[in-house]
Amino acid sequence: MTVQEMEARSRRFPWRIRVEERLVRPRWVNVVVPVASIVLGLITGALLIWANGVNPFVAYKAMAVGAFGSKYALGETLVKTIPLILAALGVSIAFRMQLWNIGAEGQLHMGAIAAGGVALFLPQRIPGIPPWGWIAIITAVGFIAGALWALIPGALKAYLNVNEIITTLMLNYVAILWLDYVVNVPWKDPASLGFPLTAIFPKELWLPKTPGLFFLTPRHRVHLGLVFGIVAAILLYIFVTRSKWGFEVEVIGRNQKAARYAGMTIARNILIVMAISGGLAGIAGMAEVTGIIHRLQHQISPGYGYTAIIIAWLAKLHPIAILLVAFLFGALLVAGDQLQISMGLPMAISFILQGLILFFVLGGEILSYYTVRVERR
Amino acid sequence: MDWVFITATLVAAIRAGTPLLYATIGEIFAERAGILNLGVEGMMLMGAVSGFVVGMKTGNPWMGALAAMFIGGLLSLVHAFVSITLRGDQVVSGLALTLLGSGLSALIGKPYVGVPGVRFEAVKIPLLADIPVLGPVLFNHDPLVYFSFLLFPLAGFYIYKTRPGLHLRAVGEDPATADAAGINVFRLRYLYTFIGGMLAGLGGATISLAYTPGWIEGMTAGRGWIAVGLVIFAFWDPWRAAVGSYLFGGINSLQFGLQTKGVTIPVYFLQMMPYLFTILVLIFATGERVRRRMGAPAALGIPYVRGER
Numbered sequence: 001m002t003v004q005e006m007e008a009r010s011r012r013f014p015w016r017i018r019v020e021e022r023l024v025r026p027r028w029v030n031v032v033v034p035v036a037s038i039v040l041g042l043i044t045g046a047l048l049i050w051a052n053g054v055n056p057f058v059a060y061k062a063m064a065v066g067a068f069g070s071k072y073a074l075g076e077t078l079v080k081t082i083p084l085i086l087a088a089l090g091v092s093i094a095f096r097m098q099l100w101n102i103g104a105e106g107q108l109h110m111g112a113i114a115a116g117g118v119a120l121f122l123p124q125r126i127p128g129i130p131p132w133g134w135i136a137i138i139t140a141v142g143f144i145a146g147a148l149w150a151l152i153p154g155a156l157k158a159y160l161n162v163n164e165i166i167t168t169l170m171l172n173y174v175a176i177l178w179l180d181y182v183v184n185v186p187w188k189d190p191a192s193l194g195f196p197l198t199a200i201f202p203k204e205l206w207l208p209k210t211p212g213l214f215f216l217t218p219r220h221r222v223h224l225g226l227v228f229g230i231v232a233a234i235l236l237y238i239f240v241t242r243s244k245w246g247f248e249v250e251v252i253g254r255n256q257k258a259a260r261y262a263g264m265t266i267a268r269n270i271l272i273v274m275a276i277s278g279g280l281a282g283i284a285g286m287a288e289v290t291g292i293i294h295r296l297q298h299q300i301s302p303g304y305g306y307t308a309i310i311i312a313w314l315a316k317l318h319p320i321a322i323l324l325v326a327f328l329f330g331a332l333l334v335a336g337d338q339l340q341i342s343m344g345l346p347m348a349i350s351f352i353l354q355g356l357i358l359f360f361v362l363g364g365e366i367l368s369y370y371t372v373r374v375e376r377r
Numbered sequence: 378m379d380w381v382f383i384t385a386t387l388v389a390a391i392r393a394g395t396p397l398l399y400a401t402i403g404e405i406f407a408e409r410a411g412i413l414n415l416g417v418e419g420m421m422l423m424g425a426v427s428g429f430v431v432g433m434k435t436g437n438p439w440m441g442a443l444a445a446m447f448i449g450g451l452l453s454l455v456h457a458f459v460s461i462t463l464r465g466d467q468v469v470s471g472l473a474l475t476l477l478g479s480g481l482s483a484l485i486g487k488p489y490v491g492v493p494g495v496r497f498e499a500v501k502i503p504l505l506a507d508i509p510v511l512g513p514v515l516f517n518h519d520p521l522v523y524f525s526f527l528l529f530p531l532a533g534f535y536i537y538k539t540r541p542g543l544h545l546r547a548v549g550e551d552p553a554t555a556d557a558a559g560i561n562v563f564r565l566r567y568l569y570t571f572i573g574g575m576l577a578g579l580g581g582a583t584i585s586l587a588y589t590p591g592w593i594e595g596m597t598a599g600r601g602w603i604a605v606g607l608v609i610f611a612f613w614d615p616w617r618a619a620v621g622s623y624l625f626g627g628i629n630s631l632q633f634g635l636q637t638k639g640v641t642i643p644v645y646f647l648q649m650m651p652y653l654f655t656i657l658v659l660i661f662a663t664g665e666r667v668r669r670r671m672g673a674p675a676a677l678g679i680p681y682v683r684g685e686r
Contacts, residue, residue, distance in 0.1 A: 100468055166655065170652040348480040
C-alpha cells in the first residue's frame with residue numbers, strides 16, 4: 001500500500017481495529033463467554049420464533065413460567081436436569097482427555113436396557129432382597145452396561161487408534177435400534193395393546209424420590225438420580241483436581257507425547273476414562289427409566305446424550321459448573337415442551353437454540369486468545 | 378446364480394450409495410484442505426429438506442437440487458467462519474452445525490412430512506441399458522446418479538493431476554509452507570469447505586428427491602456420519618470413496634434384500650448393519666493406514682495461524 005492509499009484509508013475510517021494476541025488468558029472469559037452466548041442464542045432464537053409467527057416475548061415468558069414459574073414447574077425442570085447432569089459429567093471426563101465421546105446417548109440407552117432387563121425379570125427369580133438392595137443392584141447394572149458400551153470404542157481407540165468420534169456415534173444408532181428391538185419383540189408387554197412398551201417395572205425397582213425437597217410440590221417426580229448426580233459431580237471434582245489420576249488425565253489430554261515421556265500408560269487411561277464416561281451416562285439412562293418412565297418404551301430420551309455434550313462444553317468441563325449449566329438446559333427442555341403444548345412450536349426449536357448457543361460459545365472462545373482494541377489512527 | 382437378484386442388489390447399491398458418495402467427496406475436499414467438517418449430517422438434512430421444499434414449490438427437481446447445494450454451502454460457511462477465522466475447535470463446531478441442521482430441518486420440514494413432491498425420474502440410456510446385468514446397473518438411473526459417476530473421477534483428476542489440486546493438498550498438509558509459497562490458505566480453506574457443504578447438501582437432496590422421495594424428519598439416518606467414516610476408509614481419495622460408498626449402498630440395500638428373501642433376523646438387527654459395518658470399515662482402514670504409513674492430511678483440524686510454528 002502506498003502512503004497515499006494509507007492516508008485515503010485513514011480519512012474514510014479514522015479508527016484502527018487491532019487484534020492482538022493476549023499474553024495471559026483472562027479468567028473472566030470462562031464465565032462471560034458462556035453467559036453472553038446464551039443471551040445471544042436466545043436473541044437469535046427469538047428471531048426464529050418471530051419468523052414462525054409467534055411473538056417472541058410471549059414465547060419466552062411462557063418458557064420462563066413453564067420452567068420456573070411454579071413449584072411444579074421447578075420440579076419438572078429438576079427432573080429433566082438429572083439425566084443431563086449425569087451424562088454431561090460422563091462426557092466431560094472423556095473430553096478432558098481429548099477423547100471425543102459422542103456416544104453418551106447410546107450409553108444412556110444401554111444403561112436403560114440393562115436396568116430394564118434386571119427390573120423385568122430378576123425380582124421374581126431372586127426374592128428376599130430389600131428395595132434398597134435392588135436400587136444398588138440396578139445402579140451398578142446401569143453403570144456397567146454404559147461402561148461396556150463405551151469400552152468398545154475405547155478399546156478400539158486405545159489399541160487400534162480408531163477414531164472414537166465415529167465409533168461412539170455409530171454405537172448410538174445401534175443402541176437405539178436395540179431398544180426398539182426389545183420393546184417390540186422379546187420384552188413387549190402383551191397388555192400394551194400393540195404399542196412398543198414393556199410391562200411396568202415392579203414397585204421395588206422404582207427409583208425413590210429424593211427426600212427433603214420441601215420447596216417443591218409434594219407430588220414432585222424428582223428421584224434419587226439428583227443425589228447421584230450431585231455426589232458424582234463432587235466426587236469427580238475432587239478426583240480431577242486433587243488426585244494423581246486426575247492429573248494424568250489432564251496431561252494426556254493436553255500433550256500425549258509428554259505424558260508418555262513421563263511414564264503414563266495411555267491405553268489403560270483411555271479404557272478407564274471411557275468406562276467411567278459411559279458408566280455415568282448409563283446411570284443416567286437407568287435413572288430415567290426407573291425413576292420417571294418406570295418401563296422401557298420406544299423413546300426414552302429427547303437427545304440427552306447430545307445436549308450433554310453442549311453442557312459439558314459450556315461448563316468448560318468443570319463438574320460443579322456442569323450442575324448449573326445442566327439446570328439451565330433442563331429448564332430449556334421443559335420450556336420447549338411448554339412452547340410445544342401452548343403454542344404449537346415444534347420441539348426442534350430446543351435443538352436449534354442449543355446449536356446456536358454452542359456456536360456462540362465457540363466463536364467467543366477466540367476472545368480468550370485475542371483482544372480486540374479500537375484506537376484512533 | 379440368481380442374476381435377477383444380483384442385478385437388483387447392484388442397482389440398489391448404486392442408488393443407495395450415491396448420497397453417500399456426494400457427501401464423502403465433499404468431505405474429502407474439505408479435509409484435504411485441512412478442515413474437519415463434522416457437520417455433514419446437518420448439511421445433508423438441510424439439503425434434503427430445502428431440496429424437497431424448493432422442488433415441490435417450483436415443480437422442478439433441478440431447482441430443488443440447486444437450492445440444496447446453496448443451503449448446504451451456506452451452512453458450511455458458518456463452520457468455516459468459526460473454524461478458520463475464529464480458530465474455534467472444529468470438532469465441536471461441526472457437532473453444533475449438525476445439531477443446528479437437525480433442528481432447523483425438522484422445523485422447516487414439519488408442514489411437509491408425508492406431502493408428495495417432485496422427484497428425479499430415471500433416464501434410460503438407449504442401447505446401453507439393454508446390456509445384461511451391466512445395463513440396468515450403470516445406465517438406467519436418475520440424473521443425480523449419472524452426475525455422481527462423473528464427479529468422482531473428475532475429483533480424482535483434479536486433486537492429483539492439476540495445479541489447483543496441488544494447492545489444495547498443500548494447504549491441508551503444510552499450510553505454513555503453502556502460505557510462504559504465496560497460496561492464500563484462508564481463501565482456499567473457505568472455498569473447499571464451501572464445496573464440501575454444497576456436495577453434502579446435494580447428497581441430502583439425492584435422498585429426498587431421488588432415492589426415497591419425500592421428507593421425513595431425520596431421513597438421513599446418520600449417513601452424514603457414515604460419510605465422515607468413509608472418508609477415512611477412502612484414504613481421502615475419490616476413487617476409493619466411490620468403492621466405499623457403493624459398498625455401503627450394498628450393505629444398506631442388503632437389509633431389504635434379506636427381508637424379501639425371507640431371512641428371519643429381526644428387522645432391527647438388519648438396520649444396525651450399516652452402522653456396525655462402518656465401525657468394521659474404520660478398524661480395517663486404520664490398520665491399513667498404519668501398515669501403509671499413510672495418513673490424514675497433516676494439518677487436518679488444526680487452525681492455521683500465521684507466524685505460529
